[in-house]
Amino acid sequence: MIEEVKSVDVSLGTALEAFRRAYSVAQDPQERMLLDWHLANLEYANASLMSNLSMAYWDQDDPYEMGGDHCFIPGGNETFVRSLSEGLPIFYERTVQSIRYGSDGVLVYANGQEFRGDMVLCTVPLGVLKKGSIEFVPELPQRKKGAIQSLGFGLLNKVAILFPYNFWGGDIDTFGHLTEDPSMRGEFFLFYSYSSVSGGPLLVALVAGDAAIKFELMSPVESVNRVLEILRGIFNPKGIAVPDPIQAVCTRWGKDAFAYGSYSYVAVGSSGDDYDILAESIGDGRVFFAGEATNKQYPATMHGALLSGMREAANILREAKRRSNEVDSSNSLLRVRFGGKYLDVGCLSLCLYGLISRNQAIKLSEEEGEENRMRMLNQEFGVRLVGRKGLSGAGESLITNIRSAKSNLEDGGIQR
Numbered sequence: 001m002i003e004e005v006k007s008v009d010v011s012l013g014t015a016l017e018a019f020r021r022a023y024s025v026a027q028d029p030q031e032r033m034l035l036d037w038h039l040a041n042l043e044y045a046n047a048s049l050m051s052n053l054s055m056a057y058w059d060q061d062d063p064y065e066m067g068g069d070h071c072f073i074p075g076g077n078e079t080f081v082r083s084l085s086e087g088l089p090i091f092y093e094r095t096v097q098s099i100r101y102g103s104d105g106v107l108v109y110a111n112g113q114e115f116r117g118d119m120v121l122c123t124v125p126l127g128v129l130k131k132g133s134i135e136f137v138p139e140l141p142q143r144k145k146g147a148i149q150s151l152g153f154g155l156l157n158k159v160a161i162l163f164p165y166n167f168w169g170g171d172i173d174t175f176g177h178l179t180e181d182p183s184m185r186g187e188f189f190l191f192y193s194y195s196s197v198s199g200g201p202l203l204v205a206l207v208a209g210d211a212a213i214k215f216e217l218m219s220p221v222e223s224v225n226r227v228l229e230i231l232r233g234i235f236n237p238k239g240i241a242v243p244d245p246i247q248a249v250c251t252r253w254g255k256d257a258f259a260y261g262s263y264s265y266v267a268v269g270s271s272g273d274d275y276d277i278l279a280e281s282i283g284d285g286r287v288f289f290a291g292e293a294t295n296k297q298y299p300a301t302m303h304g305a306l307l308s309g310m311r312e313a314a315n316i317l318r319e320a321k322r323r324s325n326e327v328d329s330s331n332s333l334l335r336v337r338f339g340g341k342y343l344d345v346g347c348l349s350l351c352l353y354g355l356i357s358r359n360q361a362i363k364l365s366e367e368e369g370e371e372n373r374m375r376m377l378n379q380e381f382g383v384r385l386v387g388r389k390g391l392s393g394a395g396e397s398l399i400t401n402i403r404s405a406k407s408n409l410e411d412g413g414i415q416r
């Protein structure tokens with residue numbers, strides 16, 4: 001069924017335009033501008049052009065939507081990040097260039113430094129994975145590469161402007177702007193006032209859709225002048241003068257090498273399944289993935305990113321426990337060399353072997369004195385020492401494993 005829908009998937013833009021024409025909606029220029037404003041608002045929410053969104057699945061996360069009002073966070077979202085990261089060792093100014101994984105662990109290379117671990121959690125944005133900025137060795141499985149390619153990673157930009165005073169009105173939180181040119185419908189179509197939460201007369205203008213892409217080609221001065229032109233077009237006819245700004249900041253998420261876009265969306269031909277595939281770990285539980293684009297229920301959000309981190313923390317813990325249980329219950333090969341007073345054959349020595357558990361090996365290593373260790377082996381563990389040929393199949397396969405691990409170590413283990 002899913003395959004059938006995928007095969008007929010078209011863009012939401014194509015579908016809506018077909019309906020608009022069929023039902024003669026928004027023929028009047030004023031209505032058309034209003035419709036375009038709402039389409040720009042959709043392009044903002046999805047960070048993509050209507051022509052890229054999957055008609056079948058663009059809103060696949062709607063059933064999971066959380067209740068409650070939208071709200072501004074005084075002090076900004078950074079407040080959360082700062083308190084969540086308290087006490088964590090974070091290495092700043094390191095750009096990961098490659099992640100190499102194998103049966104004996106993971107190596108992460110960043111700015112000429114090598115970080116070694118049992119497992120790694122990769123949380124870079126989908127834009128960075130799409131760009132291929134990080135080399136995975138071995139390569140990512142085809143299934144993962146397919147999902148990275150299929151899902152969309154869109155663009156939304158903002159201009160934040162600080163004015164000397166609030167000219168738009170103290171009780172206004174948001175206001176919009178309509179345009180006659182449909183291709184520029186997303187250009188500063190919505191303004192947010194942050195006066196009540198930022199402590200200053202701050203306006204944030206949003207740029208969505210096609211306009212967000214064109215915006216990145218303009219200089220910051222041009223962009224700010226364009227915002228001022230639009231603001232003056234709104235307020236001057238009301239007899240309100242728009243003052244020159246004190247300070248302005250323009251985002252450029254598409255050009256940012258640590259993002260290459262703003263957030264994910266379901267592109268034509270993609271579906272919610274791709275989020276699940278992006279979330280799958282690889283390398284037999286060595287490399288894990290989190291971030292908004294791995295969360296099918298809450299994609300494109302901060303809470304989606306946070307929840308995906310918690311999900312992967314639980315998965316990593318489960319994997320670590322599984323591995324340590326395997327190690328605890330696994331057999332170790334014990335070799336006891338007899339010579340001197342135990343063996344009266346001159347300078348020759350005799351080697352006998354036994355299979356013991358890892359816990360027994362640890363206990364044995366903690367016991368003082370050879371005689372005590374032999375007693376522990378015989379009486380407490382009940383281990384019978386045998387010659388090399390007397391070892392069972394398990395012993396033989398253990399020797400093969402040890403040999404191959406040794407040669408792996410000599411070759412570097414993890415592929416370099």
Ligand SMILES: Cc1cc2nc3c(=O)[nH]c(=O)nc-3n(C[C@H](O)[C@H](O)[C@H](O)COP(=O)(O)OP(=O)(O)OC[C@H]3O[C@@H](n4cnc5c(N)ncnc54)[C@H](O)[C@@H]3O)c2cc1C
Pocket residue numbers: 094095096097123124125128133134156157158253257258259261262263290291292293299300301302303305
């Ligand atoms: C303009 C805009 C408005 C938004 N508005 C909202 C909103 O109102 N509400 C909401 O919930 N969400 C909003 N979002 C979305 C939200 O910000 C994201 O979904 C969320 O931040 C994603 O978190 P993440 O951990 O997946 O990725 P990120 O927060 O992007 O974290 C990824 C990290 O990886 C780092 N990185 C990248 N490449 C490398 C590398 N090679 N080596 C080392 N580090 C690397 C980056 O520097 C970054 O710190 C908005 C996003 C944008 C762009």
